[in-house]
Amino acid sequence: MQLFSTFETNGFLEMAISTLEKRGIPKESIFAVPLDNRAENRKIFDTLHRSDGTSLIxxxxxxxxxxxxxxxxxxxxxxxxxxxxxxxxxxxxxxxxxxxxxxxxxxxxxxxxxLKGKHSEVILIVDCEESEAELIENILWSHFALGVAKIKRLKS
Incomplete structure (x- = not known):
């Protein structure tokens, strides 16, 4: 089973990873992927397909x-x-x-x-057994994950 969660880049992510390692999850089963920040400046004027919710009129x-x-x-x-x-x-x-x-x-x-001062989020992927999923999910939520998703592996 795999658990996907998103975190802001802060100390809670580090604490969640260290707590998972203390609970017996090997380092090879924990994968963290930082997302890239937006490179271009945000646009002021909206288009037909994109709107930021700010009205100029x-x-x-x-x-x-x-x-x-x-x-x-x-x-x-x-x-x-x-x-x-x-x-x-x-x-x-x-x-x-x-x-x-x-x-x-x-x-x-x-x-x-x-978006000065805002850092990109990190996607944390934990590969585990189905019996450990509930424990890992509780650890992730207790360390302020923004979202958590569980995916069961297909048996081949």
Whole structure:
């Protein structure tokens, strides 16, 4: 039987491996694979197939609504009328809100996009007998594994 688990790169992984070795699991049966970090910077603009869940137009839409109401109200006294001034206010509010959000994403949230300080996870594979699987799973969970999966070997 094989147990697959994922860990963050920290001391708990080392403690889990040493605990497994103390419980009689040979070193040859324990295999740790570190995952590579992302090499490219994260993209700001979403595509049709990929989205990070961050909206750049939320502030823009709110300001567009507010500025269009103000523009339409003031437009009753101006030469072009309320419709044109409402549209001008909506456009100006959207551009202002989009600019604010883009500035916040580029300057203040750059650290979050680059993932500085985040290390890749490690996949730990333990090859064991079926009778030891429950013990090993409990050891992995007690050392803060992010996830654990058991796979039974096919008999040939």
């Amino acid at each position: 939320d502030i823009g839409m709110g300001l567009a609504t507010a500025f269009s109401v103000i523009g339409a109200s003031i437009g009753f006294k101006l030469a072009w009328g309320p419709i044109y001034w409402g549209l001008i206010g909506a456009f100006a509010g959207f551009v202002l809100g989009f600019s604010i959000r883009l500035f916040l994403e580029l300057v203040f949230k750059k650290k979050k996009r680059v």
